[in-house]
Amino acid sequence: MGDEIARRHFNAEDFTRFRRHLDQETDLVGSLFAHDGFSHRGDIVGFELEAWLVDEAGQPAARNAAFLDELANPLVVPELAAFNIELNGSPCAMTGRVFARLHDELAATWEACQQTARSQNLQLAIIGILPTISPALLNSGSMSNMVRYQALNDRVLALRNGAPVEVDIEGYDALRLSHDDVMLEAATTSFQIHLQCQPHLAARTYNAALAASAPMVALAANSPFLFGKSLWQETRIPLFEQAVSVGPRTPARVSFGSGYADESLFEIFSENLAEHPILLPSPTGEPAHKLSHIRLHNGTIWRWNRPLLGFDFDGQPHLRIEHRVVPAGPTIPDCIGNAAIFLGMVRALMDAETPIESDLDFAAARYNFYAAARQGLDARLRWRDGMHGARELLLHELLPAASDALGKLDIPDDDIDRFLGLVCDRVESNTNGAAWQRRWVEKYGADLGALTNAYVEAQQSGEPVHEWSL
Numbered sequence: 001m002g003d004e005i006a007r008r009h010f011n012a013e014d015f016t017r018f019r020r021h022l023d024q025e026t027d028l029v030g031s032l033f034a035h036d037g038f039s040h041r042g043d044i045v046g047f048e049l050e051a052w053l054v055d056e057a058g059q060p061a062a063r064n065a066a067f068l069d070e071l072a073n074p075l076v077v078p079e080l081a082a083f084n085i086e087l088n089g090s091p092c093a094m095t096g097r098v099f100a101r102l103h104d105e106l107a108a109t110w111e112a113c114q115q116t117a118r119s120q121n122l123q124l125a126i127i128g129i130l131p132t133i134s135p136a137l138l139n140s141g142s143m144s145n146m147v148r149y150q151a152l153n154d155r156v157l158a159l160r161n162g163a164p165v166e167v168d169i170e171g172y173d174a175l176r177l178s179h180d181d182v183m184l185e186a187a188t189t190s191f192q193i194h195l196q197c198q199p200h201l202a203a204r205t206y207n208a209a210l211a212a213s214a215p216m217v218a219l220a221a222n223s224p225f226l227f228g229k230s231l232w233q234e235t236r237i238p239l240f241e242q243a244v245s246v247g248p249r250t251p252a253r254v255s256f257g258s259g260y261a262d263e264s265l266f267e268i269f270s271e272n273l274a275e276h277p278i279l280l281p282s283p284t285g286e287p288a289h290k291l292s293h294i295r296l297h298n299g300t301i302w303r304w305n306r307p308l309l310g311f312d313f314d315g316q317p318h319l320r321i322e323h324r325v326v327p328a329g330p331t332i333p334d335c336i337g338n339a340a341i342f343l344g345m346v347r348a349l350m351d352a353e354t355p356i357e358s359d360l361d362f363a364a365a366r367y368n369f370y371a372a373a374r375q376g377l378d379a380r381l382r383w384r385d386g387m388h389g390a391r392e393l394l395l396h397e398l399l400p401a402a403s404d405a406l407g408k409l410d411i412p413d414d415d416i417d418r419f420l421g422l423v424c425d426r427v428e429s430n431t432n433g434a435a436w437q438r439r440w441v442e443k444y445g446a447d448l449g450a451l452t453n454a455y456v457e458a459q460q461s462g463e464p465v466h467e468w469s470l
Helices: 012-034 064-071 098-119 147-159 182-187 199-220 236-243 266-275 292-298 332-351 362-378 390-407 413-428 433-444 448-460
Strands: 044-054 076-078 084-088 123-125 165-170 174-179 191-197 305-311 317-323 380-383 386-389
Touching: 012 266, 012 292, 044 098, 044 332, 064 076, 064 084, 064 098, 076 098, 084 098, 098 123, 098 332, 098 413, 123 448, 147 182, 165 182, 165 236, 182 236, 191 199, 191 332, 199 305, 199 317, 199 332, 199 362, 199 380, 199 390, 199 413, 236 362, 266 292, 266 305, 292 305, 332 390, 332 413, 362 380, 362 390, 362 433, 380 390, 386 390, 390 413, 433 448
Parallel strands: none
Antiparallel strands: 044 084, 044 123, 044 191, 076 084, 165 174, 191 317, 305 317, 380 386
């Protein structure tokens, strides 16, 4: 959700002043694109992993302030709800034993979090939607103590003229409800993969990420239950889109986007300026070259593949893509496997002689995304040469292509085999996190507290989800 802001309430002058800075910084970003002003350090990977704090009964525990105080790890920070935390990884060059390095750092951070949780009689869960979360727990009293979140809630509801958030999701069951704030968004936790791009490849990277989103959702789905209802395989997708809806008269803040990039990612930043109302007009006091206002505005628009502006260690501005479609979990190895297949697919699509956007139009990529969110590995997807089952497409084309592409980056075969191998086994066995949860309920019934505890126990084994027993 980004950095903290200084205050919650704003007046008309704040909006005018912020807009002036935003216009100026957008022009400056346009100049960086036009004059090759971005860092050329590409192929750098990072991640954010969101997790739940739960008690011994598998219920959410709104205790992240005490947890983070005891942990005292700068890589672990609060999230929107007081029962969520976020684990961050150090940027890592995509070469050599990159996936082993990412795994080892995340595993070490995870173990430190586990130790702190045990000392406070808590458990940790990495799962797209916690089965035991309820609407009654998603209220402003469970919000993390950060001004940014309070101000964001105020502004979304103001743009809705105070109307409640409406949720309408059709799956195996149907869910319809009204909610009084944006806290429904806190029910959706993810594993966000960051890829820093070389400027001349940024548009193709973005387009490849869009095309890869459907197979990624299919293989990673881990959110089948919400408020006692059996919905989509990745219910996180429609829930997040509806949870921060600002109403029918303005573009969605959470979406698959409006199209591929034609020439450069500046098209996305220009669209952000032109079409999306300012939510947080917080003055930063920083000079224009820090790009703080455009980054704050961009941080309140949650495309499933989001171009970001950042800075290298030497202060040079850079471009990266944040891939937001993957749910949290089920285990640390599964998360790194998901990063490996995403990065391999993107590189393979970029290396292809024919750009994927030439063979798969944007409407088809968007159709695929929502089909995969609904049906997971059982989805049928449009691809270059027609319709394919998601499992068939992954096993026969995308996984082999990803493996070849990663090998060309001097990543050792044993690292590729280790992490892509577990994804391949997951797809072959048709057992992602969503499938395992559904099978557990089919066997034991809809006791969601027991499901949560069984999931956490299996997760603590460290074995990838396709190896979990029932």
